Amino acid sequence: MNETARAEHGLGYAVNAPYYDLIFPAPVRATLEGALQTLLPNARAVAEIGPGTGIFTEALARLLGPKAEIFAIEPARIMRAALMTRLARLPEANVTVLPDDALTAELDVELDAVVLFNLIMHFGPDDRARLWRKWAGALRPGGTLIMETQFPQKATAVPEAIVPGGVLGRHRYDTVARADVIDQDRIRWLMTYRTWAGNDLVRTETADFDCYVISDELLAQELSAAGLVPHPAAPADIQAWQRP
Numbered sequence: 075m076n077e078t079a080r081a082e083h084g085l086g087y088a089v090n091a092p093y094y095d096l097i098f099p100a101p102v103r104a105t106l107e108g109a110l111q112t113l114l115p116n117a118r119a120v121a122e123i124g125p126g127t128g129i130f131t132e133a134l135a136r137l138l139g140p141k142a143e144i145f146a147i148e149p150a151r152i153m154r155a156a157l158m159t160r161l162a163r164l165p166e167a168n169v170t171v172l173p174d175d176a177l178t179a180e181l182d183v184e185l186d187a188v189v190l191f192n193l194i195m196h197f198g199p200d201d202r203a204r205l206w207r208k209w210a211g212a213l214r215p216g217g218t219l220i221m222e223t224q225f226p227q228k229a230t231a232v233p234e235a236i237v238p239g240g241v242l243g244r245h246r247y248d249t250v251a252r253a254d255v256i257d258q259d260r261i262r263w264l265m266t267y268r269t270w271a272g273n274d275l276v277r278t279e280t281a282d283f284d285c286y287v288i289s290d291e292l293l294a295q296e297l298s299a300a301g302l303v304p305h306p307a308a309p310a311d312i313q314a315w316q317r318p
């Protein structure tokens with residue numbers, strides 16, 4: 075079952091969605107927003123694949139203004155609900171939301187950029203080959219494909235860590251995150267979302283996600299095979315590749 079189907083069954087993103095914006099790590103948000111500012115200041119047509127609740131869709135819409143057309147491709151209903159509610163409050167946003175899968179969505183414009191943040195761990199090797207072919211082919215010459223560098227780079231266990239989140243009213247939120255090894259290509263992230271009232275733990279909910287690990291070397295092989303070349307101005311922790 076893929077993550078869209080799991081979400082329909084109350085798993086994965088169905089558990090994660092209500093917490094998403096509150097527990098998204100602030101330093102990661104700064105890095106990814108910075109990458110959009112550095113790499114896409116003049117983009118006029120952008121596809122964002124798997125935008126989730128729309129944190130970076132909003133950042134793109136604010137950065138590029140209404141003259142730029144953004145396509146937000148989000149198949150999970152629960153994430154799309156948050157996305158469309160966010161966008162409905164942004165009159166300047168020129169964003170078309172498509173309820174499609176990354177492998178089947180169809181656009182009729184040449185793209186300046188394809189943004190895939192916090193997404194590609196959901197794609198195995200065969201689907202990644204299809205994904206790169208499809209979206210590399212949708213770029214205009216000089217167009218850019220952007221994602222974050224993957225962590226971890228190999229299938230290794232990641233010890234438990236607490237990631238601080240935000241506050242809503244009487245409640246504070248955080249995440250306990252850890253990963254176990256499934257096999258040489260995959261790890262299973264276990265994310266426990268905690269709700270605190272002062273020092274009292276009032277609720278915990280756990281979601282698991284089976285994720286592919288994709289090293290920089292493997293990514294470089296795959297993206298080169300799809301006809302892309304490294305972007306000369308890629309910031310730290312960002313994978314940016316261009317269609318020559």
Ligand SMILES: C[S@@+](CC[C@H](N)C(=O)[O-])C[C@H]1O[C@@H](n2cnc3c(N)ncnc32)[C@H](O)[C@@H]1O
Binds near residue numbers: 087174190191192
């Ligand atoms: C971790 S969230 C990332 C959301 C957003 N990009 C961000 O960085 O905040 C991953 C998103 O990818 C979406 N997704 C998973 N599989 C997908 C697929 N095959 N095609 C398009 N989106 C997918 C999920 O529904 C989810 O919203």
